[in-house]
Amino acid sequence: MVQTVRKVVIAGGGTAGWIAAATLSSQLSRLLDITLIESDAIGTVGVGEATIPTQKAFHRLIGIDEQAFMRATRASFKLGIAFENWGQLGDRYIHSFGKIGRSTWMGDFQHMWHYAKSQGWAGDMDDYCFELQAAEAGKFATSPDSQISYAYHLDASLYAKFLRTFSEERGAKRLEGKIKQVHTHPDTGFIESLDLEDGQSVAGDLFIDCTGFRALLINGALGVDYEDWSHWLPMNSALAVQTKLSGDILPYTRSIARKAGWQWRIPLQHRVGNGHVYCSDHLSDDEAHAILMDNLDGELVSQPRPIRFLTGKRKEAWAKNCIALGLSSGFLEPLESTSIHLIQIGATRLVQMFPFNGVSEALRNHYNSYSTAELESIRDFLILHYKLNRRQDSAFWQERAALEVPDTLKHRMELYADAAIAYQDDSDLFRVDSWNQVMRGQGLDSHGYHPMGRLVANGQLQAALADLKAGIDRSVKNMPTHADFLRQYCAVEV
Secondary structure (H helix, E strand, C coil): CCCCCCEEEEEEEEHHHHHHHHHHHHCCCCCEEEEEEECCCCCCCCCCCCCCCCHHHHHHHHHCCCCHHHHHHEEEEEEEEEEECCCCCCEEEECCCCCCCCCCCCHHHHHHHHHHHHHCCCCCCHHHHHHHCCCCCHHHCCCCCCCCCCCEECCCHHHHHHHHHHHHHHHCCEECCCCEEEEECCCCCCCCEEECCCCCEEEEEEEEECCCHHCCCHHHCCCEEEECCCCCCCCCCEEEEEEEECCCCCEEEEEEEEEEEEEEEECCCCEEEEEEEECCCCCCCHHHHHHHHHCCCCCECCCCEEECCCEECCCCCCEEEECCCHHHHEEHHHHHHHHHHHHHHHHHHHCCCCCCCCCCCHHHHHHHEEEEHHHHHHHHHHHHHHHHCCCCCHHHHHHHHHHHCHHHHHHHHHHHHHHHCCCCCCCCCCCHHHHHHHHHHCCCCCCCHCCCCHHCCCCCCHHHHHHHHHHHHHHHHCCCCCHHHHHCCCCCCC
C-alpha cells in the first residue's frame, strides 16, 4: 500500500496547533512527518480557560499524565457551570457534569422524580446529583477508582507550551516564522507549499489551518465561505482580563448574565480568568468595559483585552487537502466551554480518517458531516440558554426570548415540555442530564411525564430516593475542599 500523504504541515500554533501536533505525533508519528509553523510575533486569542469532561478522555488517549498537566498549566478542577441571572434577575442554577439520579431502560430519572414529587416524596432534582452537590459545597476529590465526572480550568497559554514540549518529544518539528504566501496547484487547487517571510518554503501533502480568525489557508487560499449564525447567537465582542485570586477556588465556572451579555469567572490555582461577552448592537465598548470593571473581584494582573468575533462555522472544515481546526473553522461563544473540545475531536477524527492513500471526496464528506452535526447540536444548546430567559430589564433579553429558534431546538423544547423527554443523538455532545439541567434551570417545566414511578412498590421509591440523597450528602461531607485537594494533588512548588 503506497502512502501518498505523509508530510503534514500545521499552520499556526497556540492551543489549536499544538493540540493537532500532540494528537498526530502521539498516534501516528511513525507514519507521518509533522511540521508546525508559528511565529512568536503573532499573538493568540488564548482566553479559553475552561473545558468539559471529554478532555480527560483526550488526555488518556494521547498519554498525558493528569498531575503533570495540572501543575504545568496551573489548572484547577471543574464540576460544572453556575448560571446566574439567566432566567430572571436573581435566578441561579448549576449545569453540572454529573448524572442525576438513576435511570432505567424505560425512561430517565426525571420521570421517576416527577411522580415522586407529585406524591410529596422528592426534594429538588439537584439533590440527586453528586457532582452538583459537591460543587455547591466547594468540595472535590478524585482517585484512580473514582467515578466522579469533571473537567478543568487551565491557563491556555501554558497549555500550548505544555503540548509543544509533549509534541516535540514525539517527533513533531516547529518552525519559527510568519506565513507570507500560500501556493496551490493550478489544476487541482490543492495546497502545495507555504512561503515564509524569511524566505523558507515548506511543502506538504496535508495542511492543517490553525491560523485563528485569519483562516489564511481554508479561506484565504481556498476561499471556503463562512456560515453566519449571528441571527441566533448575536454576541460579537468580548473583553478578557486576569485578576489575582480572591476568596475560595471554586470547583466550577461562573457565568453571570449582564445587560446585553454575560461575564465569566474561571478560578485557576494562581489567578482568575475573567471576561465579558456582549453584543455591540446593544452595548457600547465603553459600557461593556465599565460593567466588567465594576464586577471584578481581586487585583488586576492584566488589562482588559478586546476580542471581536462572528458566531458561525466554515461551510467546510475539510476542503481540498486542508483541515481547519480552532477559530479558523468557526466560533461558538464560550458559554459552555466547548472550544477546546472541538479542536480535540477534530484532531482525533482526523487520526481515524487520515487520508494515507490520498484525499478523497468520500473522506472529506464524512469528516464534514460529523463536524457540521456536532456544531449544530452545540449551537442549539447555546441558543437554549438565551431563548428560555424571562428577563424584562433590557431589549437584548426580550429579543432573545422572542427569537425564532432552529426547528431542531424547537422539537427538543416541545418534547421536554410535553413529556419530560430529553435525549442524546449520536452527534450530540451534551448528555440527557445536561439538557435536563439547563431546561429546568432556565424555567422550562414539563406538563407530562412517563408514570413509571407508579410501577415501583409502595414505599420503595420513597426509600430509594431518601437513600440516594443521604448517600450523596455523606460522600460530599467527607470530601476535602477543592483548595485542599489541589494543594496535595497538583500544587505548583514555588
